[in-house]
Amino acid sequence: MFPSVNEQMGVIKRGVSEIIPEDDLVRKIEKSLKTKTPLNVKLGCDPSRPDLHLGHSVVLRKLRQFQDLGHRAILIVGDFTGMIGDPSGRNKTRPALSLEETRKNGESYFEQATKILSKEKTKMVYNSEWLAKMQFADVIKLASKYTVARMLERDDFTLRYKAGEPISVHEFLYPLAQAMDSVAINADVELGGTDQKFNLLVGRDIQREFGKEPQVILTMPILVGTDGVEKMSKSLDNYIGLSDSPKEMYGRTLSIPDSLIYDYFLLTTNIEKKDLEEIKQQLERNSVNPRDIKRGLARELVAMYHSHDEAVAAEEEFDRVFVKKDMPDVIPIFYPTADDLKNVTSLTAATGSVSSKTEARKKILEGGVYIDGERITDPFSPVPNKDEFILKVGRRKFHRIIRKNQ
């Protein structure tokens, strides 16, 4: 039923940052084999940001591997913590959510996560189920099990504390709440990014306090975003979304810096170990143009989330539009009103490519607006007297303008 311990460990260890403690994981797997009981593998998800991207995929893919090895994946939606939000208002990215919102986001999270996870084998639970039932006395008791010094061990807290940035008391409760999740579902393994290491470790301590066997924690490296510097995140707009269209996904992938190519292959694709090794060699020796390796990565990703055919199509389209500077094959159509046709500025603004006429005028003066391939330099130049033409704004916004003859 289950693969052997060595086989399992081989799969599990690919790409991981840390397994703490590794021996315990081996032991747990041995026990699972002996008793024919799958391990409970936990992953917490944040319902305040339901748009998943490649960064999330790193850890989700690891979870999928556990599923393929026969283990049980449990997604915990942090609806309770999401509902509390951040009262200090310091972190605006964490607004308080209503119960309905967290539910809705949870559903959406599940839907996207199952692009990677097996739908049937994934269990999703909301942590309000047990956290909402706790009394204040329970919370105090829980909090008493951890010390301030230990909380401050956390790098994030230390840095903020030293920098003189505010840390609210309730932030100390987050790791404890997360730990309670592990207690509630009897987690054997908890996955997370390396930035979650502290929280995951707290889970071990609290499980012990509750007389449970501590979970093994497994951390995955943080995927750097397309800017090559920051962690991939939606708010920094350096992400490749799992729901991005083939075109977008392909283009965004090509925009990552060369230094990230290997990590992306390792962390976000399923390519064979030997191919991975070859890529590493090629990159190190510079024997192949990194661009071509990157194109391969982009095709791979589009094929994973869409299809092989769409990957090929996306590449062709990309070459046409950006290499040959030709037109994309699908261009949104815009039917202008008489007012929009007053001049090119009005038209550009009307298409919504820019936020206002002021913006449109700036782009025209900067030389970023083209009509049928001709650069427009005068904001007040008239709209060509044609029934149909192509308006291009910036590098990638195209509109097919069609006049309706009334």
Added chain:
RNA sequence: GGGUAGGUAGCGAAGUGGUUAAACGCAUCAGACUGUAAAUCUGACGGCUCCGGCCUUCGGAGGUUCGAAUCCUUCCCUACCCA
């Protein structure tokens, strides 16, 4: 509770009565170059505009003044020190 230092555009950070829509850096956007890589260069960067201008900003609210981000009052917020 007492004291100190602060709160300026997406972020960081100057400015401390009068060309100040507010230096500078980062980020972003557009252009050149290119492999939608890196590096570099140029320009834009509060909002709107009939291009003449108009409107809104310097934690909030009042006030002084011809004139305030800058002075006064009050409130809110943050860090640090003392208790």
